[in-house]
């Protein structure tokens with residue numbers, strides 16, 4: 001059965017991804033992963049772009065246009081389509097993902113640990129502190145994979161975005177956060193491939209030197225995208241194509 005891990009490294013701009021992610025470059029050089037860069041949709045804000053990544057629609061089309069819009073995503077998502085096809089879905093992710101896909105508002109006592117296969121994300125570990133360590137987040141994701149063998153697993157880390165907001169993109173802290181994410185991928189991605197998963201790694205938006213991400217510069221808009229295997233598949237050239245790529249990898253209509 002086809003299966004996919006979608007890694008969302010929040011706030012990682014394409015330039016820093018090129019400079020600071022040696023493991024990913026090694027995979028590229030070994031021919032095990034392909035890399036491209038694409039512009040995120042506008043506005044380059046997290047919640048609108050999560051909805052874009054999950055639905056395949058632009059923010060103007062799906063209607064989530066700012067971070068305080070806490071509605072469920074008005075359009076079907078990769079998770080709802082997978083659930084409807086009878087696939088097992090899981091996510092270790094920032095709590096806005098639970099609000100967009102499962103239930104809103106986020107009620108920690110109810111939603112932090114989610115095990116409800118009738119929901120679009122049937123198994124979830126949702127965090128709400130932006131200092132939640134990426135090391136723990138990757139272990140959360142591996143715990144979900146170990147326990148539930150999901151066909152679709154989202155791994156959504158916040159360490160890079162948090163370092164960028166505090167120190168700007170031209171900082172040791174931001175680059176170190178990217179290096180740390182790269183190291184975590186080095187420790188987990190080979191196991192995902194060995195277990196038969198196709199892996200997509202990307203970002204919602206980038207980051208600028210001011211420590212923000214709401215402008216039209218390439219620092220903010222240009223994000224990396226990697227895809228393992230599937231040489232027959234064209235790499236996406238727009239962020240709106242990523243949801244369709246996941247659908248195709250999972251054999252969803």
Ligand SMILES: [Zn+2]
Pocket residue numbers: 010011045046047161204205
């Ligand atoms: Zn973000």
